[in-house]
Amino acid sequence: xxxxxxxxxxxxxxxxxxxxxxxxxxxxYSDRKLxxxxxxxxxxCVMNYLKVDSxxxxxxxxxxxxxxxxxxxxxxxVSKLVIISSTYKSSGWLPVVTNGFKxxxxxxxxNSPMKAAYDAIAPDKTKWTKFIEQMLAFVATPFDxxxxxxxxxxxxxxIISGDNDGLDKIELAKTYQLLGGGVSxxxxxxxxxxxxxxxxxxxxxxxxxxxxxxxxLDDFLK
Numbered sequence: 001x002x003x004x005x006x007x008x009x010x011x012x013x014x015x016x017x018x019x020x021x022x023x024x025x026x027x028x029y030s031d032r033k034l035x036x037x038x039x040x041x042x043x044x045c046v047m048n049y050l051k052v053d054s055x056x057x058x059x060x061x062x063x064x065x066x067x068x069x070x071x072x073x074x075x076x077x078v079s080k081l082v083i084i085s086s087t088y089k090s091s092g093w094l095p096v097v098t099n100g101f102k103x104x105x106x107x108x109x110x111n112s113p114m115k116a117a118y119d120a121i122a123p124d125k126t127k128w129t130k131f132i133e134q135m136l137a138f139v140a141t142p143f144d145x146x147x148x149x150x151x152x153x154x155x156x157x158x159i160i161s162g163d164n165d166g167l168d169k170i171e172l173a174k175t176y177q178l179l180g181g182g183v184s185x186x187x188x189x190x191x192x193x194x195x196x197x198x199x200x201x202x203x204x205x206x207x208x209x210x211x212x213x214x215x216x217l218d219d220f221l222k
Contacts, residue, residue: 005210029127034138040069058082072149082158085165089144097166106132151178157193158220162201
């Protein structure tokens with residue numbers, strides 16, 4: 001749902017490894033706790049299996065947090081890092097986002113496009129409710145990978161955010177500063193990391209802006 005338009009365009013110029021995380025897409029549901037360290041390790045295991053020493057890593061939403069975690073755990077595996085509408089700590093989201101999930105129940109998603117997509121390709125459709133319960137538990141669990149760990153990232157990072165995607169833009173600016181950004185490029189070298197704020201976009205709509213996202217990716221990853 002998020003990558004269906006982008007991947008065919010990226011494939012025109014690059015090799016793309018599209019990973020469906022635990023319980024997502026074609027990957028079976030597992031009772032293993034859904035956490036960032038486990039999922040980052042899963043990504044690294046896929047890279048090991050495919051004999052990929054390093055790659056440009058792009059993550060959206062939860063995938064962006066996984067990408068941050070992978071870069072912290074295994075920095076040599078990440079050539080360039082792209083984070084789309086995501087953060088490395090719970091406080092990177094506005095309170096309305098973190099508080100909003102507290103009242104969610106699995107049945108809220110029963111007639112959603114997400115449920116239709118799940119039914120179409122999930123190995124076991126009977127795991128739907130357990131999967132949603134697992135995801136709601138995941139988003140309710142606070143996390144913080146640490147400012148100091150973000151400041152140690154040596155890979156160039158591109159952060160893409162919608163102007164109204166639920167991220168706290170004050171915290172986002174601080175993140176960009178930790179990555180070496182937020183300078184006056186007329187008086188100092190242009191940072192190797194970049195920040196893009198896409199106007200009039202929320203969290204979901206941002207990933208539908210295929211042409212815009214693709215343009216940023218092409219410029220940054222070339």
